[in-house]
Structure formats: structure tokens, C-alpha cells
Amino acid sequence: MRRLLRNIGFGFSVFVIVSPAILVMLWMLSLSLKTEVDNMSFPPVFIPSPPTLVNFFDVFEKNRFDTYFINSVIVSGLATLVAILVGVPAGYGIAKAQAHKLAMLTLIARITPALSYLIPLFILFQWLGLTGTIWPIVITHLVITLPIFIYVMIGYFESLPADLEEAALIDGCSLWQAFRYVALPLAKPGIVVGAILSIIFSWNNFIFGAVLGGRQTRTLPVAVFNMLTFEQVAWGPLAAAALLVTAPVLLLTLFIQKEIVGGLTAGGVKGG
Amino acid sequence: MNRFTRRKALKIGAGAAGILAAPAIMKVARAQTGGFNWKKFQGQSIEVSLTLGPRADVLRRHEKEFTDLTGIKVGSEAVPEQQHRQQVVIQFNSGNPQFDVISISWHVQKRLVGKAKWLADMKPLLADSSLTAPDYDFPDFTAGGLRWATQGDGRMDTLPLNIDPWMIYWNKELFAAKGLAFPKTFDEIVMAAEKLTDKASGQYGWVSRGLKNANVPVWTSFMLGHDMDPVNPKTVALQTTTPEAIAAAEYYKKLNKDFAPPGTVGFNWNESQTSFSQGKIGMWLDGIGFAPPLEDPTKSRVVGKVGYGIMPNGPKSKNSATFGDGIGIAAASKKKEAAYLYTQWATSKLMCARLLQSGGGSPCRASSYSDKDVIAGLKLPREWLTCLQESTAIGRPGLPEIVPVTEFRDTFGIGLTNTIGGADARTEMVKATEAFAPVLQKSEAS
Amino acid sequence: MSQATLEQKAAIEETPERGRAFGRHYLPFAYPALLITAAVIVFPWMFTIYMSLHDWKIGQQREFVGLANFVKLATDGRFHEAIWHTLYFTVLAVVLPVIFGTIAALIFNERFPLRGFLRAVFILPMMATPVAVALVWTMMFHPQLGVLNYLLSLVGIPPQLWVYEPSTVIPSLVLVEVWHWTPLVMLIVLGGLAALPTEPYESAKIDGASAWQMFRHITLPLIMPFLLVAIVIRTIDALKAFDTIYVITQGGPGTASETLNIYLYLNAFSFYNIGYASAVTIVFFVLIVLLSMMLLYLRQKAKWS
DSSP states (O other): OHHHHHHHHHHHHHHHHHHHHHHHHHHHHHHHTSOHHHHTOSSOOOSOSSOOOHHHHHHHHHSOHHHHHHHHHHHHHHHHHHHHHHHHHHHHHHHHHTOHHHHHHHHHHHHSOTHHHHHHHHHHHHHHTOTTSSHHHHHHHHHHHHHHHHHHHHHHHHHSOSHHHHHHHHTTOOHHHIIIIIIHHHTHHHHHHHHHHHHHHHHHOOHHHHHHOOTTTOOHHHHHHTTSOSSSOOHHHHHHHHHHHHHHHHHHHHHTHHHHHHHHHHHOOOOO | OHHHHHHHHHHHHHHHHHHHHHHHHHHHHHHHHTTOOGGGGTTOEEEEEEETTHHHHHHHHTHHHHHHHHOOEEEEEEEOHHHHHHHHHHHHHTTOOSOSEEEEEHHHHHHHHHHHTOBOOSHHHHHOTTTSOGGGOGGGBOHHHHHHHBOTTSOBOSEEEEEEEEEEEEEHHHHHHTTOOOOSBHHHHHHHHHHHOBGGGTBEEEEOOOSTTTTHHHHHHHHHTTTOOSBOTTTOOBOTTSHHHHHHHHHHHHHHHHSSOTTGGGOOHHHHHHHHHTTOEEEEEEEGGGHHHHTOTTTOSOTTTEEEEOOOBOSSOOOEEEEEEEEEEBTTOSOHHHHHHHHHHHTSHHHHHHHHHHTSOBOSBHHHHHOHHHHHTOOSOHHHHHHHHHHHHTEEESSOOOSOHHHHHHHHHHHHHHHHTTOOHHHHHHHHHHHHHHHHHHHHHO | OHHHHHHHHHHHHSOHHHHHHHHGGGGGGGHHHHHHHIIIIIHHHHHHHHHHTEEOBTTSOOEEOTTHHHHHHHTOHHHHHHHHHHHHHHHHHHHHHHHHHHHHHHHHTSOOTTHHHHHHHHHHHHHSOHHHHHHHHHHHHOTTTOHHHHHHHHTTOOOOOGGGSHHHHHHHHHHHHHHHHHHHHHHHHHHHHHTOOSHHHHHHHHTTOOHHHHIIIIIHHHHHHHHHHHHHHHHHHHHHOOHHHHHHTTTOSTTTTOOHHHHHHIIIIISOBHHHHHHHHHHHHHHHHHHHHHHHHHHHHHHHO
16 A cells, blocks of 8 residues: 555656656647637637647748758758768877867867857858858858767767777777778767767757858758747747747657767866 | 739739829829930949838839830849848948839938938939929928938938838727727827726737837837837937826837737837737737738738827827838949839839828828829828828837947947837936947047 | 877887877878867867957957957956856856755665656757747746746745846846756766665664765765766856857846846947957956866865775
């Protein structure tokens, strides 16, 4: 009996800590599936009856969501790709050389307010004649993806047993070969985790796209912010757009939660 | 639901526009035989960047007609005001703006873009008969509109798109219930607001912008009624601590603190509108372009109950604080001629008439108001049009013509927001003036 | 790297010192990343310093003014206010997530059905797009139509003004921040809990210690290093908080929630005072570094004791 009570108590506390997360998400879903009249009524209508997809149609009709979606994919994808290409060897090198000072450099990137990159980089892009293209956004997103990625990789390479590489070195492999043929294959799971986290935090970034993006280069979070309409507050379409932007990330988190949790716990990182 | 009605509305709109379009197209045909060739820049494509709002809606809805007429492809977007203003500056400054055509708010950006010469001068283009359609009828533009569009050095770097006088939306039903008439003076506004406020039942006599920056025109509306501009147009001296300015701030404080719904410190026009359209607000002071949603049953509970009141008499003068938008061509654009055709189309008689009909603004062409067909197609009550015309007649710039308008609005906006929280109006205005004076001085000196 | 091969064998088999000396041969692996870091991180820093010494407004000529921008900051009341808002926000946005995150970690450290799934649900907020959820929170905060006031009315609490009132705006924004980032603290602490040894608990149980006593005297000291990591990370992030505040209040009402980051943004992108904004950036950065170093120092101290 006492155990049962304890179990109930424990179950209740689990419910309490998980509910804020789930309630806000459900409220976003609810707002997106209701008509404007229901969204504006007080006391609020919780369960849409009947649910309507009008808000989603509205979002697609009035915005070029497909363009923004593709932009976001390009930006997060390219920024992460570059982070992988240079970040894997960097993580390996820093871990092996125990170059903690270099690791600190990535930490400084983590500490610096994102806004402070914007003006100088913008002027740099101007000199390079890149303004108006999507490249400035991709490059600024490296500020997010690269530190996360290197951080995860350092942790990962440090946790790998060194025996195999050492054996390879003794057999006469060069350092590069030992990295390429021994360490790299072993690091694949770490790369996947680092890449996913990079993509997510780059996807979520608002400020770089907000300042550097134009009509053809706008990313999704900026597009959603711009949905705040001219006349009156239109909650339905706004919630629908918010849901569309964040849904891919949320689904990704739920599907591969184990890897994400592992990566985050190891690095204690986040973007921005 | 939403979607259906909007579709329907668009259809009706298109129908009305069709009737209008017929004579215009005939005129175009005639123009072509007369030698003017709209298709000269066929095959080019231009980028158009507009401030989100009814003006942009009208232009973008009919964009295809422009492409049909000229063979020029248009990529357009409408960005919310705040982000738009910011991006315009950043992109202009980059020397490589991503747009050819741009709409600007005269009341905020005129001096800034004028000083930096970011926009092309329209005058040589207008004078070029190979580029300007004979039926464009430039003299049809109102003097007020052209004054806004012309810079101090004589360059005209925008064409007039819209003028936005401020007025008071009032709820006739609530006024009638209390046996009140629309106020004739500022003091009567306060009295009416007091009588209409019944906090227990959630009814409030007044709503207007409390959000910093956005709220400054509310204050200047009252200041103009004291025959005082925030900045002297001739000497460019700040007049924000004059007794008139303080009195205006007191009106602002009284109305927004005592008779406006809770949370008004965070209200911009859209929150104000949402409040007013719920039917429990007596009066709402804002721009005249916000009427259509109030008369739309899917968005509003006050359809048919809205009165459109002219800004009442102030102690010394009767003025409507006025704002406006122009449309111009980026000086760095490589497709100036095609862009010019777009601005010409956007400010043509036809498009101006459509803007008026939509109720989303007031075009700067005399013909829009004199044409019976246009008036017949108006989707709003006639009272709205009367209010618009009378307000325009007593129009006076609601913001100073200086470069750092945003800082002006921000600094004084904070002071005004503070008064809603109970701060002393004079203290706040003096503080804001002290903070802003060096900024203005510096900007005028350079 | 031919020289490296000569050293390889010896280095691997011998002392850690020599291993470390050998380690520098690995440094070239990091060069490409260093190059990019220099371009996108170090260059902006140099340039920011350069700009901070100029009176520079977009659309106007720049002029060298030395330290004038910093002198102006010293007397800029709005800037001082922004520092206070930032610190107030930061303290709340560090302490609360650390407390709640620790509790959540203790719960998730137990074994129970669906734990993996529920843990994933719990971390959803920190993965969600900040702008998107900030917009949802804005709707929830609405004083007349918001769902939060309705929920309060169910338990008999009068409606609040949330972000529409200067005195409650920062706590309300902190609420969003707590919701957003408690999961991160949970994950860090969970990592610490997973590494705990079991022996001390067994002997404490034999001695008849209560659950609270075991937490207070065994768990807490052991997870302290992890808590400090969480505190450092939270502090940095809270100081830098931008998206949520920008979307929900833009620093308002008035200046009641204007933090350093918002003030910086306003100066750079609304007033176009690039020089002055750069000076704000530098002071802001120094503040962040000082606070993080202070916390890292505490961490070191905790390690020694």
C-alpha cells in the first residue's frame, strides 16, 4: 500500500515536471487549429471543435513558406557541413594535443553575444560583395555550428580508447592515416550527434537571418516573426506558422532523443 | 471560414476594379497609339520592397496587371514596418540594395534617405516623355502629397503613395447608451472617456498606443491642437518642453492612465484595434487606414457601429496629425527605367482609386475623390470618406522632419509610457528633451 | 610529419610529459578550424574595437573620437538601467532553472516506465525554435484574452498584466526563460547523477539517514561541480538572452525590460549608431567574461576543497 502511494506520488511529480513543456506545445497546436473567433474568446476554447486547417492554408497562401524552408535547409545544412569538414579534425587535434587553450577559443565564441558579430561581418560581406546572397547568412551561422560541433567532437575523441590508433602509429601509419582510417570511422556516432545539434541550433537562429536576410534569402524563424500582421493580432495563422517552423526540430528530438541527450550531456552546449 | 470570406471579398474587389479598369485600359491603348510604349523594358525583372499594410496589399494584389501591361516581371515583398525600416537602411548602406523599388515612410525616413541620396531623383524621369505615360497626369497630385515627396534641396525622390491623417474611431452604440455626442474639444474627449469607462464591466472610454516609440503620434496629435509642433519647422529647435507640449502630455497621461484598458503600455495599433473591435472601447485615436477590419464581420464585433470622428478642436487650433508614404527607386538600381514604370503604375489614377476604395489609405490624387465611379465603389461608409477629406484638409505633419526620427520617437515614447505608469508628465518631457537635444544637435550639425 | 614518425614510438610508450610534447604534432588538424574562427570571430572583435573609437552613424562620415563613446556610456542613464535589468534578469534566470533542473534530474535519475520518452518530452522546450515559442507565450500573456489569466482565475487569482506592466515584465520574461532552459540544467545534472558511486548511499542507509539527509550530505556535494557548470552556462546564456525579450516586449513597457543586448540592438539597428553600439558591445563582453571567470574561479575552488 505504501509503495503504491509512493508510486502515485512519484508519477504525479513526473507529470508536474513534464506538463509545462507539453502544455505550451499543445496550446500552440490548439491555437493553430481554431478559427479566429474561438482564439479571441474568453474563457478560452481549449479543444478545437471542429478543428480547422484554415490557418495553415492561410500561412501557405500568404507566404512563400517553401522558399523560406529551402533557405533554412540550405543555411543549416551548409553551415553544418563546413563545421563537420573542419570541426572533426579540429576536435581530434585539440583532444590529442590536449590543447585546452584552443578549446578556450571556441568557448569565447560561445560567450560572445551574437549581435557583436553582426556589424563587422556585415561590413566584411560588403567588401567581399556578398550582400544580397545567402552566403552571409551561411557564414555567420558558422559562429553557431562550429563551436558546438568542435565541443562535441573534443568530448567524443577524448572518450575514445587510444589503443587502436597507437597500434596504427606503431605500424608506421602517418598521423593523418591514423586519423583517417582508425579514429574517423570510430567517431561516426559523435559526428552524427554533433551534426544534429548544429543543425537544430542553426535552424532556430533568428538574429542573423533577421538582419542579413532579404526577400530571396529569408530563413524560417524570421519569416514567422514577420507574420505579425499589420492590422490586428491574428493568433491562428501565427500559431500555425510557429508550429510549422518548430515541428521538424521537435520531431527530430523525439525520434533520436537518446543521441541528443547523450550529446548535450557530454558537451553541455547550446547555440547562439 | 476566414479563407472563404477573404476569397469572396477579393472577388468583389476584383469585380469593382474591373469596372474601373475598363476605361483605364482604353486610355492605355490610346496612349500606345499616341506613341507611348509600356513594353519598352519587356523581359526585365525588378524587385519591389514594400512596408506591410493595406497599401502594399493593393499593389501586390494587382501586380499581375503591371506585368501584363509592361512585360516586366515583379518580385515583391511586404515586410512589417519596423523590420522594413531597419532593412532599408542596412541594404542601402551596403551600396547593393536587393530592391529596385522601395516604399518609405516620409514621416520617419524622408530626411535620412534624402541626406544620403539613396533614392533616385524622380524629376528627370517625370520630364522624360519617352518614359512617362501621357495619361499619368502629374498635376493631379495634391500639393500636400508633393510637398511630402520633395526634399529640402528640391529633389523629389519619391512619388506620393498615401497620406494617413489621424482621427478618432468611436463606438456609436456605447456613446448612445450614455447619451453622449462625439466630443468637440479636447476637454470633452476626457469627459466622454470618463463617462464611458466602467471598469467593473470591462468597458473603457479610450484606447490609444501606449507602446514606446509607436505612441508619440498620439501625443503630437494633442500638441498640434495647441498649435505647437514638436520641433520648430523653421529653426529646427525642440519645442517639447513648452507649456503646450506638457499640456498635450497631460492629456495623453490622463486618457491612457485613467480610461484605457489595462496593459495599454504594451499596445501598438494592432492591440488597440483588437480591443476596439471587441466593442467595449469608447474611442480610439489612430490613423484612418485601419477602418476596413472594423467593418469586417469576421474580425469585428462593431460592424456598423463605428463612428469616424475628426480630431476635435484643441485649445488653439484644429489639426489632424498626418503621416505619409512615398514610393521611390534605389539610386543604385540597374533597372531604373523598369522600376520607374512600376512606380508610375503604382501611383497611377487607377491604383490610387483602388487604394481609396479599399479603405486602406488615402491617395494623394485629387481625381480619386472627385470621380463618382470611384466613390460608388467605396467599401466603407460614406462617413469615413467625409472624415478622411476633412481630416486631410486640416492635416499637419505629426512628426518632425529630422534625420533621427526613430530616436526622437524612442526617447519621448519612453517618457510617455512612463506617464501611463503615473510618472509626472513635465518631468518626463524635460528628461526626454535633455536626452534627445544632443542627438538632434549633432545630426543637424553634420 | 616525417619527424613525427621518428618520435612516435618513443612518445607513445613513455611519460605523459613527452606524450604531451608529441601532442603538438596534432595541432595542424585544428588549423582550418582556427582559420575560420579567426575570420568569423577574431576579425569581428578587432573591428568592433576599431569602431568603438569612432563616432560612426550609418549614412554619415565616420570620425575618430578616441574613448568618447565610453565616456558617454559612463553617464548614459539608460545604459546603467540596462545593466541592472540584465543582472536582475540573469539572477532569476540562473537560480530558478538550476533549482527546477536539479529536481527534475533527481526524478529522471530514477527508473520508471516511459522514462526515455518523457525525458525527450521534457527537453522539447530547449530544442524548440525560440522565436516560435516566444510568439506563443506572447499570446498566453495577453491581459484580456490570454490563457494564463484564465488559468489563474480557475484558482481564484486575479488577472495579471504580465509583460504589460513594468514591475512584472522581467519576472514574466524569466518565466519563459525558465521554461526554455530548465531542461539544459536537468541534462547536465543528470550527467552528474549518473556518475555517482553507490557505496556512500548504502552505508548511509545502514546508519539510518533520511532521503533529505542523503541528498544534502552525499548527492549535493558530489554533483556540485556539475551544478557549477550549469550555473556558468546559464549565466552566460541569460546575460545574452535576446530572442525571447525582443519578440515579446522589445525592451518595453518603456524601458522596463531593456537589457544590454536589447539596448545594443536598438543602438546598432534602430538608431544606426555603429560606434556607440560597438562600445556597448565591448562593455557587455567584459561584463560577461568577468562574471564567467568569477564563476569558473568558484568552480576551481570547489574542486580543490
